[in-house]
């Protein structure tokens with residue numbers, strides 16, 4: 001019975017489509033287009049022969065002459081083309097809203113038919129349709145409604161907030177910046193682990209600037225019907241532009257912008273490629289004085305297509321890291337504000353015990369605690385609830401009791417990172433260590449970031465050797481403090497970097513007396529047996545530099561202890577704090 005109905009429906013649809021195609025074809029025949037060269041077209045304009053032009057952003061333009069003849073010509077796509085047309089008294093029709101009724105109706109009918117057909121055929125797997133709906137409603141919903149979120153709703157992340165604050169003024173008054181010829185920011189990329197408040201920050205920026213917030217997720221765009229992703233992007237930008245100033249947020253941008261591989265193909269699907277191209281086109285489409293900021297988030301910075309990071313695209317990149325102990329306290333306080341937390345609960349203590357928690361997990365912790373208390377109709381949220389919630393939050397994330405395992409891990413990490421920082425500071429006065437932290441970061445060596453003064457064009461041999469020693473500083477500190485038997489796997493990427501540096505130093509830059517000026521890539525390509533000597537020399541260099549590194553740390557052991565101790569308490573140290581320790 002059911003099947004019978006479906007077959008009938010199908011038949012009806014096929015008839016409908018046939019009918020619609022007829023109407024469409026009729027429409028086309030009735031208004032045949034002639035092709036005008038661009039030069040003829042301009043002449044026609046001069047002679048006032050052109051009645052209307054349908055303005056769009058495609059390669060070809062359509063229009064109508066005063067005698068009723070339709071034409072097609074090349075679209076120059078220049079800035080003041082539209083103004084030019086208007087000055088010459090040509091009617092300009094925006095977009096594709098030409099009301100050729102038959103044709104439009106035909107197309108509409110065909111589309112309806114195809115849509116319905118797809119729907120019928122797909123009825124057994126309605127997931128797709130649901131997905132479609134989800135994307136659209138998301139774009140709709142995030143307009144202006146719900147409570148305005150501001151930077152007060154974001155705890156910690158101070159550096160990120162500071163750098164976003166500049167943008168508030170820009171969104172509010174882009175003209176001001178235009179007047180001074182400032183290059184206007186367009187895209188901001190937030191990168192860091194999940195749950196660290198990237199979405200929250202983007203919402204807060206919109207809230208602070210008091211403009212609408214449009215959010216989509218990159219993963220929503222893949223697996224939609226071919227071509228839909230790109231039109232979604234265009235739709236999204238159109239909406240944003242229509243509402244004037246706004247913040248557009250694209251979560252999980254890595255789903256669209258995967259690094260292309262060497263063969264020129266893409267790491268993602270073709271659909272993702274098309275969607276990405278649409279995004280890039282839209283972004284270069286506005287001049288920046290609209291007061292629209294495009295923000296994107298990823299926790300996979302390393303897989304991102306470089307095309308996304310070029311000037312005029314997401315050229316401002318802000319790292320959002322896991323919160324350190326002070327930030328965790330701030331986040332816990334924020335999410336306790338609206339909850340009856342017992343006065344005996346010591347949030348500072350909880351902050352200490354939640355290392356490696358993200359903001360989202362901390363929020364979750366307080367929320368779970370509140371749920372437990374509510375279920376038990378307790379007077380308020382007590383330590384008992386929080387302890388119980390602690391394990392709920394960690395379920396599925398890690399089986400072990402983090403509080404017992406982390407203390408030794410923390411100590412090792414603290415010494416390792418202190419080793420890097422101390423070597424950097426001691427061997428070269430110019431080195432700036434912007435931050436040391438035992439919270440892992442997505443970029444840089446573990447939790448350690450270093451700025452070599454950038455104002456030099458060349459690296460000297462001494463610079464390279466210094467960098468190798470800094471890289472070896474982590475392992476050297478481990479050995480010094482824990483003993484040879486207790487060194488850890490934590491240095492593996494450091495060792496990789498050190499090896500790369502030493503190999504290019506002696507193999508590419510001709511900086512070793514024994515190997516001399518030979519370039520090893522050339523030698524290897526000529527099938528010369530060069531491996532052994534290179535190995536020997538590289539190893540010798542590394543060993544020598546490692547001994548020197550250990551000496552630096554040995555001579556400054558009290559500083560190493562002091563930095564590690566402070567790191568254990570504070571989890572991260574700024575450059576000033578580090579310098580203060582080194583002055584003592």
Ligand code: ADP
Nearest residue numbers: 153154155194195196197198199200359360363
């Ligand atoms: P991301 O986009 O980085 O994955 P979200 O912004 O979606 O993370 O964070 C999820 C939730 O976690 C937020 O809605 C908020 O409740 C909480 N949260 C995360 N980071 C913070 C923070 N820094 N301050 C306050 N709340 C936070």
Ligand code: ZN
Nearest residue numbers: 445446474494
């Ligand atoms: Zn390291």
